[in-house]
Amino acid sequence: MEIFLSIAYLLLFLWLISRLSFFRLTGIPPVWISGVFVLKVVCGVVFWYVYTFYYKIRSEADIYKYFDDSEIMFDALRHHPADFLKMVFGFDSTAHFQDLYYSKMQVWSPRFENSFNFENHTMVRLNALFRLFSCGYYQVHSVFINLLSFAGLTALYKTFEVYAERKKKLLFLSICLGPIVLFWGSGVIKESFILFAMGFAIYYLHQLLCPDKTSSRKVKGLCYCLLSISFLFLLATIKLALAVFVLMGCTAWYMSFKITIWPVVINFILVILLVFAGTVLLAGFTSHDYFKTLVTKQSNYINISNGGVFLEGHGKIIFISYDKRKQVLEQITDSVYKLRRGSSYFYYNIPKWTDTIYVKGSEDTLYYHLYSMAVPVKQSIQIPILSASPLSFIKSAPTAFMNALTRPFIGESKNTLVLFMAIQNAIFLLLLLLSLFFTNKVIFQEPAFWFCVLVVAGYYVLFGWLTPILGALMRYKTPVFPLFMIILVLLFDKFPKRAV
Numbered sequence: 001m002e003i004f005l006s007i008a009y010l011l012l013f014l015w016l017i018s019r020l021s022f023f024r025l026t027g028i029p030p031v032w033i034s035g036v037f038v039l040k041v042v043c044g045v046v047f048w049y050v051y052t053f054y055y056k057i058r059s060e061a062d063i064y065k066y067f068d069d070s071e072i073m074f075d076a077l078r079h080h081p082a083d084f085l086k087m088v089f090g091f092d093s094t095a096h097f098q099d100l101y102y103s104k105m106q107v108w109s110p111r112f113e114n115s116f117n118f119e120n121h122t123m124v125r126l127n128a129l130f131r132l133f134s135c136g137y138y139q140v141h142s143v144f145i146n147l148l149s150f151a152g153l154t155a156l157y158k159t160f161e162v163y164a165e166r167k168k169k170l171l172f173l174s175i176c177l178g179p180i181v182l183f184w185g186s187g188v189i190k191e192s193f194i195l196f197a198m199g200f201a202i203y204y205l206h207q208l209l210c211p212d213k214t215s216s217r218k219v220k221g222l223c224y225c226l227l228s229i230s231f232l233f234l235l236a237t238i239k240l241a242l243a244v245f246v247l248m249g250c251t252a253w254y255m256s257f258k259i260t261i262w263p264v265v266i267n268f269i270l271v272i273l274l275v276f277a278g279t280v281l282l283a284g285f286t287s288h289d290y291f292k293t294l295v296t297k298q299s300n301y302i303n304i305s306n307g308g309v310f311l312e313g314h315g316k317i318i319f320i321s322y323d324k325r326k327q328v329l330e331q332i333t334d335s336v337y338k339l340r341r342g343s344s345y346f347y348y349n350i351p352k353w354t355d356t357i358y359v360k361g362s363e364d365t366l367y368y369h370l371y372s373m374a375v376p377v378k379q380s381i382q383i384p385i386l387s388a389s390p391l392s393f394i395k396s397a398p399t400a401f402m403n404a405l406t407r408p409f410i411g412e413s414k415n416t417l418v419l420f421m422a423i424q425n426a427i428f429l430l431l432l433l434l435s436l437f438f439t440n441k442v443i444f445q446e447p448a449f450w451f452c453v454l455v456v457a458g459y460y461v462l463f464g465w466l467t468p469i470l471g472a473l474m475r476y477k478t479p480v481f482p483l484f485m486i487i488l489v490l491l492f493d494k495f496p497k498r499a500v
Helices: 002-019 030-054 062-079 081-089 095-100 110-115 118-134 138-163 165-176 179-186 190-209 217-238 240-258 264-285 290-306 322-328 390-406 416-437 441-445 447-466 470-476 478-491
Strands: 308-313 316-321 329-331 336-339 345-349 356-359 367-374
Touching: 002 030, 002 138, 030 062, 030 138, 030 165, 030 179, 062 081, 062 118, 062 138, 081 095, 081 118, 118 138, 118 190, 118 217, 138 165, 138 179, 138 190, 138 447, 138 478, 165 478, 179 190, 179 416, 179 470, 179 478, 190 217, 190 240, 190 478, 217 240, 240 264, 240 447, 264 290, 264 390, 264 441, 264 447, 290 308, 290 316, 290 390, 290 447, 308 322, 316 322, 322 329, 322 367, 390 416, 390 447, 390 470, 416 470, 416 478, 447 470, 447 478, 470 478
Parallel strands: none
Antiparallel strands: 308 316, 308 367, 316 345, 329 336, 336 367, 345 356
């Protein structure tokens, strides 16, 4: 039944793609458009196979975390329809929902709201909505998410096609067929939905920046404004930092139309400096210290890469390094532990989950529940340790960017997937060098080009700051990889023309 229903939806969506004007792309054969969508669905099946039969622990696979938790939310529809609607639309802040539903979920944990984990909420809600049509079959969810991500990629193509008039086919294939986009952008995970939300946010923001001259311009402008805000909000719920970078890029893009006394790139540099200065002021004069938040997130990633035990109880989360767990912990039951006298450990207060507090020579005799236990990751890299100082972030930004851009190297690959991604990195870095060699310098005066550079570079620096885990570095490139490919296409001009 699952196969039959999945194929039925696939055929339905292929029919819609062939009929809807949105998917009629100038210069792109219809068979290419349908073929790319089918390819994404097939890659979604491959993604499911890898995370089902290669990574066999279901509770640790992202594709099942959101899917399984959504079943708890969806079950409310039969017994308490009002609860289901409130959870889907976010009117669910009372203890009633926590006790009845969220306490049973794996990835929904309100105490971590301040760590921006509301992205998990969006994915659980999305899967709950999919269940209205899927009969609870995972592969149907895969077809649905691939329609959304493909629509987002199509929106990106429609945005940038005007800047690649002689390279439309190359642009379409580059946006849609990046290896990491076909892999991580085709699963029932956050990256696929980010492609959808980001693609349409950029598409409608571009419509605002470059309106047509028709008589209905004001009406269209209002519609585009509402749609831009809606998709930016949707993107912010799943990846706030990326929404900020997109908004920064569009602000500089708009400035480029109004300020023409200096090169276009200056407007983008000014926006970056203004946002950074604003962040410094917020940290100095308010309680919103985002530098401190990023330091904590980096610490969490490093702890995960080193492996460890997380215990929960009495208003805090305790972290014990994996190799010291037997020295520090005394096991009471399968899920209950206590700390040995004289032991040392780190802990975080909840619900804030911010300051890392070190305890030496503990006298704690309380019992704690096991929250999670992780073995050290097999492949990680050294990254600069951040402090809650703007200068620390500035100094480490070049290293963070280069790590995100170039890692993993072929020589540090220890499994097939990492080796494949390392080869991909080498190929696309070579293409970047070739594009710079065969470029038309006129493109450096195009705001669309610098928009892509700002979003890609900003996002690369951000996750380059945070994570030492090679697998995470590879995966986190997925949302902005289509923009990276757009940069290559805009740069590359085999037969450059002289600027007039």
